[in-house]
Amino acid sequence: MKDRAALTEVLDRELAALIRPYLPRVAAAVLVSLLLSALNGAIAWFFKPFTNAVVGAHDYALVAWVPPIVAAAFTARGFLAYLYAYLMRSAGIKLVRDTRVRLYRHLVRLPVTALGTETSARVISRLLSDTGILRLLVSDTILTVFKEVPSILTLLAVAFYRRWDVTLLALVVAPAIGAGTHRFGKGVKLKRKQAQQTIAQLTHRIAEATAGAKVIKVFGRGREMEERFAADSQVHYRQELKIVRLKEMTKVLVDVCTGFGLAFVIWYGQYLVSAGTITVGDYASALVAILMLFGPVKKVGGSYAVLQEIRGAKERMNWLEGLAEETDGDVPLPAFRSEIRFEGVTHRYRPDAEPVLRGIDLVIHKGEVLAVVGPSGAGKTTLIDLIPRFMDPTEGRVLVDGIDLRRVRLADLRALIGLVGQDVILFNDTVRENIAFGRPDATDEEIREAARRAYAHEFIQELPRGYETLLGERGLNLSGGQRQRIAIARAILKSPPILILDEATSALDSVSETLVQRALDELMQGRTTIVVAHRLSTIRNADRIVVLDHGRIRAEGRHEDLVAGSGVYRELYATFEAGRGGAAGEETGD
Numbered sequence: 001m002k003d004r005a006a007l008t009e010v011l012d013r014e015l016a017a018l019i020r021p022y023l024p025r026v027a028a029a030v031l032v033s034l035l036l037s038a039l040n041g042a043i044a045w046f047f048k049p050f051t052n053a054v055v056g057a058h059d060y061a062l063v064a065w066v067p068p069i070v071a072a073a074f075t076a077r078g079f080l081a082y083l084y085a086y087l088m089r090s091a092g093i094k095l096v097r098d099t100r101v102r103l104y105r106h107l108v109r110l111p112v113t114a115l116g117t118e119t120s121a122r123v124i125s126r127l128l129s130d131t132g133i134l135r136l137l138v139s140d141t142i143l144t145v146f147k148e149v150p151s152i153l154t155l156l157a158v159a160f161y162r163r164w165d166v167t168l169l170a171l172v173v174a175p176a177i178g179a180g181t182h183r184f185g186k187g188v189k190l191k192r193k194q195a196q197q198t199i200a201q202l203t204h205r206i207a208e209a210t211a212g213a214k215v216i217k218v219f220g221r222g223r224e225m226e227e228r229f230a231a232d233s234q235v236h237y238r239q240e241l242k243i244v245r246l247k248e249m250t251k252v253l254v255d256v257c258t259g260f261g262l263a264f265v266i267w268y269g270q271y272l273v274s275a276g277t278i279t280v281g282d283y284a285s286a287l288v289a290i291l292m293l294f295g296p297v298k299k300v301g302g303s304y305a306v307l308q309e310i311r312g313a314k315e316r317m318n319w320l321e322g323l324a325e326e327t328d329g330d331v332p333l334p335a336f337r338s339e340i341r342f343e344g345v346t347h348r349y350r351p352d353a354e355p356v357l358r359g360i361d362l363v364i365h366k367g368e369v370l371a372v373v374g375p376s377g378a379g380k381t382t383l384i385d386l387i388p389r390f391m392d393p394t395e396g397r398v399l400v401d402g403i404d405l406r407r408v409r410l411a412d413l414r415a416l417i418g419l420v421g422q423d424v425i426l427f428n429d430t431v432r433e434n435i436a437f438g439r440p441d442a443t444d445e446e447i448r449e450a451a452r453r454a455y456a457h458e459f460i461q462e463l464p465r466g467y468e469t470l471l472g473e474r475g476l477n478l479s480g481g482q483r484q485r486i487a488i489a490r491a492i493l494k495s496p497p498i499l500i501l502d503e504a505t506s507a508l509d510s511v512s513e514t515l516v517q518r519a520l521d522e523l524m525q526g527r528t529t530i531v532v533a534h535r536l537s538t539i540r541n542a543d544r545i546v547v548l549d550h551g552r553i554r555a556e557g558r559h560e561d562l563v564a565g566s567g568v569y570r571e572l573y574a575t576f577e578a579g580r581g582g583a584a585g586e587e588t589g590d
Ligand SMILES: Nc1ncnc2c1ncn2[C@@H]1O[C@H](COP(=O)(O)OP(=O)(O)OP(=O)(O)O)[C@@H](O)[C@H]1O
Pocket: 113, 349, 350, 356, 374, 375, 376, 377, 378, 379, 380, 381, 382, 383
């Protein structure tokens, strides 16, 4: 109970901090809205003398003024209403925009392992949908506080001043309003969180339907996917409906309670009047003030439910904001001079899990091509992921030129590294931008030269708009080999001294494979290369091979030596040979 109260307090402080930059704009909007009310009041007020003047036509001087004043008043009203809406809405949209940008910046700065088992859909729903709800903070909650709370306080003061006892009587219903509103509000908060989870689920299903289109079709599961989406949408509909009902119930509650409050006041007031204790004037004045209180109280009650909704969304966003960003070191690393060293490296993905790497000691010398081989799950990817410091080892350390990676400036370290992974990520941009991803300042000639060396220039020229061709979402309109060559061109253009390759396990057709292999050879020229190898040619040509098994280095050496000596390696090599398809077949000809 106490924890929950503390959480609410923290949430409210965070919400207050979020809204602070936009307060001047909101205050200006409230000011405009007060002006607008005054103008409306004035229009109503002057209606009588104007009507008398026009209809009675006694005052000709005034009659002449009426048409321009009416036109001006309505024009001013239109513009003030516009200004009010503009100020109010822009503050809300700004709040949403800035929060999204802040969250995205945070997302990009997270370590790659931080998101763990979270799906991208859950992150997307937090970034787009939960942040969208924040808009209500401006257009509802803050607005209500600015507009209604001062009226409530003024009216209460008047009512107390006139008849404090009558007013107190009206207030006996206040605790009921407070407790009921709070209870409904809690329901709204819970439902909002659930509804946002369902939004994440829907986002997930949409992503599956687009990314998994082929699988869904070939397994004939389209109908089931539709049904699941419809079922989730139905769940979301019910959750939203529940939110609407709870919010409206809050207003009903205020109506019912105020009805009772009023009944008490009328009953007691009449008694006082008939007993001659108070004057009719006092009674009427207190009654009017109390009556006028009900409208603003109802609005504040409704707003409290909205605030709970916002708290629910903020709580979900806090999960993302609570993840720690990558920690950066401060030792500059302008160049790669001699070696990468693993010292007693043990790594677990979770404290209670088995280690994936166990006591690895390994030195990779500058200029060397090191192939890492091992059965599936041996820890190869984990090993290479430690070099760009995608994560820190749980025990031991990784050093570049004798400096622990934890102390090195991350940007410097990563500037020295090129990475060509199994899954080629192409961005939703032109071929040109995709190649220049690591060097946005590269000239056209440099980009072409990189593409030529990656054996990509020819096919790029044949694309409809050459280098300016937009690659579709995830570059779907290119073949696997073409995608890989673009990734290689990207690495060639960056020209890093250290290269990390995670060879694709799936074989390409032999023509494509030859081109990719040549492009890779070109890329590896003169660079220190660590490659998770799946091709026979790669392991045969490597300066050294490291055999990983169950997180340990089981053997190390050149291909010829290992074939002669290590049992584990011979076994592995046999599986490579047995599986040689396009990839291996290519190089057996030599
Ligand atoms: N992010 C992660 N969280 C938890 N466990 C992980 C994570 N990444 C990998 N693992 C586990 O660590 C072990 C080693 O995985 P790793 O990807 O390093 O092996 P690998 O040798 O590269 O395998 P493969 O050749 O199949 O890609 C596996 O058991 C895997 O399930």
